[in-house]
Amino acid sequence: LRCRLYSSPWSKPRQVTMLTRCSDCSRRAKHFPVPESLMDCATVQPYVHNCGVTLHEGRHTYQFCVFFKWHRHLRTNQLLSTDHIFRGDAVVMRIGSSTGHVVNM
Numbered sequence: 001l002r003c004r005l006y007s008s009p010w011s012k013p014r015q016v017t018m019l020t021r022c023s024d025c026s027r028r029a030k031h032f033p034v035p036e037s038l039m040d041c042a043t044v045q046p047y048v049h050n051c052g053v054t055l056h057e058g059r060h061t062y063q064f065c066v067f068f069k070w071h072r073h074l075r076t077n078q079l080l081s082t083d084h085i086f087r088g089d090a091v092v093m094r095i096g097s098s099t100g101h102v103v104n105m
Contacts, residue, residue: 001031002104003093005038008077015105018091030101035067039089045071052095063095065102 005016018038020031035048048067055062069088080086096103 001033001093001102003033003038003091004105006077006079006090006092007038007040008075008079008087008089010079013079018093020102031103033065033067033093033102035091038091039067039069041069041071041074041088044073045069045088061097063097065093065095067091067093 001018001020002015003018004013006013016038019034021034023030023032035050036042039048048069050065050067053064053066055064068090070086071088074088077086077088077090080090092105093102094105095101
């Protein structure tokens with residue numbers, strides 16, 4: 001599935017393809033993302049955090065799933081650092097309004 005990757009070595013975010021696991025072989029199968037496939041530094045931080053984000057824009061509501069690594073020994077991410085320094089990478093995936101599961105961005 002397509003998602004947006006905010007990687008610390010990059011100067012801008014990129015749309016990339018994340019590996020997923022499917023619940024079965026049907027076209028309507030649920031996709032379970034594997035964010036570890038996109039993030040480096042497994043020896044510094046082997047696990048990935050995740051959280052849900054809901055964005056309300058006028059009458060529209062958008063839901064996203066954010067996966068991230070955040071550790072003081074990871075590289076500073078200039079894409080995500082403003083007033084606070086963010087160390088690590090982040091991946092954003094869209095959640096479908098009708099399915100409640102991750103879908104292509």
